[in-house]
Amino acid sequence: MAVSPSLDIEKNTGDYAHLTNTAIRSFGWEGITVTVKDRETKQPKDILSDVNGIVKAGELLALMGPSGSGKTTLLNVLAHREATSSATVQQSLYINGNKTSLKDFRKISSYVEQEDALVGSLTVRETLYFAAQLSLPSSVNKVERIARIDALIAAFGLQGQSGSLIGTPIRKGLSGGQKRRVSVAAQLITSPKILFLDEPTSGLDSAASYEVVSFVRNIAKKHNLLVIASIHQPSTTTFELFDKLLLLSRGRTAYNGPVAGVQEYFDSMGYKMPMYMNPAEFVIELVNTDFARDQGKATQQLENIQTYWGKSEHSMSIIREIENAVSGSPSTNLEDDNGSANKLLLPFTLIHRSFIKSYRDVVAYGIRIAMYMGLAVMMGTVWLRLGTGQENINAFTNAIFFGGAFMSFMAVAYIPAFLEDRQLYVKERANGLYGPTSFIVSNFIIGLPYLFIISLLFSIIAYWLSNFRPTAEGFWIWVMWLFLDLVAAEALVVFLSSLxxxxxxxxxxxxxxxxxxxxxxxxxxxxxxxxxxxxYVFHYIDYQGFVFRGMMINEFGSRTYDCDSSCHCMYITELAPQCKIDGKGVLETYGFDNNGQGKYIAYMLLIILGYRILGWVVLYLRRR
Structure with missing residues (x-):
């Protein structure tokens, strides 16, 4: 495999090479224990127990173990993230022998999720551009940002794909390995000193897995980057790229040391590794009790391995190394002299990114527009050219209900696009880039022009075909109500999909x-x-109800209808002597106030605001 170009960030970004003023020499942890309540016994249960370790700059540590061994939980604890819901965590984490706060730790670390939460309709270069816009301090100028992006594209061998789309369900894009490289590159935009990778080879074949880990290793060695990755059963060649292995099973350590020393260590315990066997597979099988035929024997073997580790010189040496780092290290200054990303501009960056996604990704709004146009044609041809005779009053009423209610109902088509946006938000919030306010504001603003276009196009077809009140004023009032209807429906989708x-x-x-x-x-x-x-519980907070009222007033508030040929009128109004029906008579049967348009609009705005605030509260309280 070809060696990737070096990530010469310092050369390409002038004086701004790193976010911190201090080199990170080591990252250590001591006595990590995570306790939850057992669902069956309701008693405390340790899912991690007294885990120690230390990694030095330039080293790659692999966290391995059977499913449920605690790999991801440990990775989250080390990354200053929530270990798991309702867990009690005991931990001592040290940077250069000093404890750090979450705020300081985020300045020097980045976390790559297991799933590639990327915007499929962006190109590789655009993905890195927005990562830079969201994460780099405002003191980094445009030239420096472009230089950093170019350096990352070169370092990860993505020059040929820099203008290619990431890929959507409809448009093919990058391969799995290339997407994973983009995910890692996006987290390296800030030149972090510690990189956490959650299952970086998940879903990749052995060649792509080697490719991703190899690129990360090259950068780690070049720039003294400290890498900790949870990984599941890598190939032999991929496994050998790591410097250290921390092997877990049932939350306890089975081995923690050099990858090169794995075979010798287990040989010393009497567990000989067969010739030509993948070492990663060998150690996983040793500590995996899930599929053992003899559970008692397998459990006893695991306890022997873990007890042996706890008493071994290897275990003692790690504790001594951590203690020496703590006792012999001067205080570490992680203050950031370069400021932080401009929080006021974050919504505009998110709007810009969402705008590109919205017009490129046909799923986001294109399919919805097509659906609404189909609904408009159907409605316009079913209620085609209704006359002003009294026999059509019920038809007009039905059409008003159908137009508002089903337009609102079809907002469910927005759910997939929002869930994709939310997944990206969760990842970026966890990395400290922005919070729910920026997300909710940008999401609201980017939808407005598209919802207005949908309302206008739908109305141009359905309103005139159905022969609603044939005036410009009537048309634009109808468009307004339909627009408010869709804005409220989308706010409801955001709230419920967030919940x-x-x-x-x-x-x-x-x-x-x-x-x-x-x-x-x-x-x-x-x-x-x-x-x-x-x-009293639901009607007065029903946004569809206010839309129905507003559209009814628009149609019947200033229009008259003909009685039948015998001058029998369905609604008796002051125009009955003229064989006419004043539309206000229809409104009176529903109890609608003909002068209540402004009041109803205010209620709609309050409902929309309420849904958006509820969505914000849910996103604020939920971390995942």
Whole structure:
């Protein structure tokens, strides 16, 4: 495999080479124990127990073990992230022998998630550009940012793919290995000194796995980057790229030392590794009790291995090394003299990124526009050219309900796009780039022009085909109500999808909510006849109800209809002597105030704001 070009960040970015003023020589941890309540016994249970370790600059440490051994939990603890929900954590973490705060630690570290949370409709260069915009301090000028991006693209061998899209379900993009390299490169944009990788080879074949780890190793050795990666059963060649191995099983250490010394160590215990066997597979099988035929024997073997480790000279030497680093290290200054990313500009950066995604990714809004246009044609041709005779009053009312309610219902099509955005937000928030306020604000703003375009295009087709009040004023008021309807529906999707970020569950919850709003909006049962519970609990907060009211007033508030040929009128109004029906008579049967448009608009704005605030609260409280 060809050696990648060096990541010469210091050469390409002038004086701004790193975020910190102090070189990171070592990262150590001592006595890490994570305790949760057992679901069956309800008693405390250790999922990590007294784990120690130390890694030095330029080294790669592999965290390995069977499924459920505690690899990801340990990685999260080391990265100053939440270990697991409702867990009690005991930990001592040291940078150059000194304890650090979360704020300081984030200045020198980056975390690459197991899943590639990338925007598929961005190119490689754009992905790194936005990573730089979101994470680099404002003191780094445009020339320096471009130089850093170019250096990363070269270092990870992505020159040929720099203008290629990451890839979406509809448009093919990068390979799995290339996507993983982009994920790592995006986290290296700030020149971190510690890099955490959660299963960096997950889903990759052996060649792609070697490729990714090899690129990371080259950069780590070149720039004294300290790398800690959880990894599951790598190939022999990939395993040998790591300097150290920390082997876990059932939350306890089975081995912690050089990769090159694995075979000799287990040989000394009497566990001979067969010739030509992958060392990674060998050690995993030794400590894995999940599939053993004789559970008692396998458990006893694991306890022997872990007890042997606890009493071994290797274990003692790690503790001494940590203690020496703590006792012999002067205080480490991790203060950042270069400031931080401009928080006020973060929403604009997110809007810019979302705008590119929205017009390139047909799933985000393109399919929704096509769906709404199809609905407009269907509605316009079903309620085609309704006349002004009284026999069409119910048809107009039905069309108003259908237009508002089903436009709102079809907002469920936005759920997949939002969940993708949310996944990226979760990753970037965990890395300290921005919080829920920037995300909610940018998400709200980027949707407005598209929702207005949808409202306008739908209305141009459906409004005139159905022969609603044929005036410019009537048309634009209809567009306004439809726009507010879609904005509220999208705010509801954001709230429910944030609360239940699983597609099927979010879809079901949103569909149920829309069904509820349809039932109590005043069309199925008039507000005066509606059961008091549904009326006072749900009707007055039903945004579809206010849309229905507004559209009804727009249609019937200033229009007249003809009675039948015998001058029998369905609604008796002051125009009855003229064989006419004043549309206000229709509104009176529903109890709608003809002068209440402004009030209803205010209620709609409050409902939209309420949903957005609820979405913000959910995102603020949920870390994952």
């Amino acid at each position: 239940m970020p699983i597609f099927v569950i979010a879809l079901a919850a949103t569909a149920f909510a829309n069904g509820l709003w349809m039932s109590v909006d005043g069309f199925m049962v008039g507000p005066k006849q509606l059961n008091v519970f549904w009326r």
